[in-house]
Amino acid sequence: MTLMTISEAARFLRLSKRTLYQRTDIPRIRYGHRIMFVKEDLEAWIGVLRDGCVTREIAETGRQQSTVDPISPKVYHRNPLFISPSQK
Numbered sequence: 001m002t003l004m005t006i007s008e009a010a011r012f013l014r015l016s017k018r019t020l021y022q023r024t025d026i027p028r029i030r031y032g033h034r035i036m037f038v039k040e041d042l043e044a045w046i047g048v049l050r051d052g053c054v055t056r057e058i059a060e061t062g063r064q065q066s067t068v069d070p071i072s073p074k075v076y077h078r079n080p081l082f083i084s085p086s087q088k
Contacts, residue, residue, distance in 0.1 A: 002040065003031070003039075004036065004039055005037075012039070012042065013026075020035075025045075
């Protein structure tokens, strides 16, 4: 498992740091007060985008492969104790 900072992930994905903060579909983890990225998760996320949508995959194979983030989209909030109303 290779942890990446936001600057390293931005360079790896060729996106700006601001875009990484705003996009909630990019897999990330919180390490204390920092946002970190796992390189293997980012590569898997890119693979899912490259291969197309999951629904086409279900139709072709008859089963769903595991996605990077199967949970509903999360709301990024500065307070780590914040729970959105949709998650309650």
